[in-house]
Amino acid sequence: MTEEQFERDYPRDQYNYVRTNFRTKGSHGQTEIESFDIVSKATGETVLQATRTEHTNLRGLDTTVNWDW
Numbered sequence: 166m167t168e169e170q171f172e173r174d175y176p177r178d179q180y181n182y183v184r185t186n187f188r189t190k191g192s193h194g195q196t197e198i199e200s201f202d203i204v205s206k207a208t209g210e211t212v213l214q215a216t217r218t219e220h221t222n223l224r225g226l227d228t229t230v231n232w233d234w
Contacts (some may be wrong), residue, residue: 217231
């Protein structure tokens with residue numbers, strides 16, 4: 166799922182994105198992997214545990230962001 170789709174389904178004004186883990190991969194750190202708890206502001210409960218992966222292609226400097234759960 167793209168970042169735009171994910172933020173449309175879980176808007177930041179209704180949910181807190183609490184980062185629980187962060188790591189990088191690749192010799193130049195071109196892949197960043199972040200884990201989040203998506204917490205409802207209304208109830209305070211975690212509604213989803215999601216992973217955001219951001220990858221930068223070093224040849225074209227294109228960046229892609231994907232969410233998975």
